[in-house]
Amino acid sequence: MSAQGLFTHIDHVGIAVRDLDEAISFYEEKYGMKMLHREENEEQGVAEAMMAVGDSTSCIQLLAPLNEKSTIAKFIEKNGVGIQQMAYRVESIDEVCATLKERGLRLLYPEPKRGTAGSRINFIHPKDAGGVLVELVEPNPEGMH
Structure with missing residues (x-):
């Protein structure tokens, strides 16, 4: 696998919010975005909603903490509140x-985990990615259902 071709698209940008319903309303009413999917991920301690960016395949992922111990609450x-992560789609x-491990980058999970709507995800450690939490999707x- 070459340096080109690891990522196919910007999948989404994750935005940490305090109140998911309030954030969904804002994105729908002010930006005219449509919610594609909503779910709670107990394992990661987040309630999340994927908001479509126009007719593109990119989304804004709104992330609200389910409890004070979740990574989003800590963030x-x-x-x-604000941008928490950049997610790239992969095949x-x-x-x-x-490939990333071979190139010396640390991943947060030894094996991919379940993400939104049954996707498979992992993250590149921010210290290895220029201070950005990079999600692989x-x-x-x-x-999405």
């Missing part, structure tokens, strides 16, 4: 993770 406490997360072939 908001430290940084306030094979297993291959991309192996292999979409669920069945899409």
Whole structure:
């Protein structure tokens, strides 16, 4: 796998918010975005909503903490609300993770985990990615329901 071709698209930008319903309303009413998917991820301690950016395949992911111990709650406490991560879409997360490890980058999980709508995800450690939490997303072939 070459340096080109690891990522296929910007999948989404994750935005940490305090109140998911309030944030959804803002993005719908002010920006005219449509919510594609909403779910709670107990394992990661977040309630999330994917908001479509026009007719593109890119989204804004709104992330609200389910409890004070979640990574999003800790992020908001430290940084306030705002951009929490940049997510790139990949075709094979297993291959991309192996390539990144070979290139000396640390991943947060030894194996990909379940993400939004049945996707598979992993993260590049921010200290290895210029201070940005980079998420890798292999979409669920069945899409968002």
